[in-house]
Amino acid sequence: MLILKPNCECCNKDLPADSPEAVICSFECTFCKNCADTVLHGVCPNCGGMLLNRPIRPKAMLEKHPASTERVFKSEGCSPS
Ligand SMILES: [Zn+2]
Ligand SMILES: [Zn+2]
Numbered sequence: 022m023l024i025l026k027p028n029c030e031c032c033n034k035d036l037p038a039d040s041p042e043a044v045i046c047s048f049e050c051t052f053c054k055n056c057a058d059t060v061l062h063g064v065c066p067n068c069g070g071m072l073l074n075r076p077i078r079p080k081a082m083l084e085k086h087p088a089s090t091e092r093v094f095k096s097e098g099c100s101p102s
Contacts, residue, residue: 025078025088029053030067031060031099036075038088043075051075056099066099 025038026049034053036043044057046065057063057072065072078086 022086023076023078024049025075026051026093027088027090028092028094029056030093030095031056033092033094038083039077039080041074041077044072045075046070046072051093052099060099 023045027037028035029043029052030050031052032055034042034055036051036053042054043051044054045051046068047070048065048068050065050067050070052061052065052072061072063072064070078088
């Protein structure tokens with residue numbers, strides 16, 4: 022099951038489960054759209070994979086399968102690739 026991480030790894034912005042601003046790679050590295058577009062240029066800095074819009078989990082499903090609350094954040098930030 023997809024892990025819905027609560028923040029952007031680059032800038033630590035909050036990305037709630039229903040945020041249309043979240044993008045992920047195939048390994049669920051999670052970023053905000055702004056970092057993905059301006060810093061990462063659509064490529065995950067961890068694995069080199071493509072970053073795509075994170076699907077939004079329906080509310081009823083979120084109650085059964087809640088989003089992760091474990092923040093993943095690179096304190097050194099993401100360097101432009
Ligand atoms: Zn960000
Ligand atoms: Zn990745």
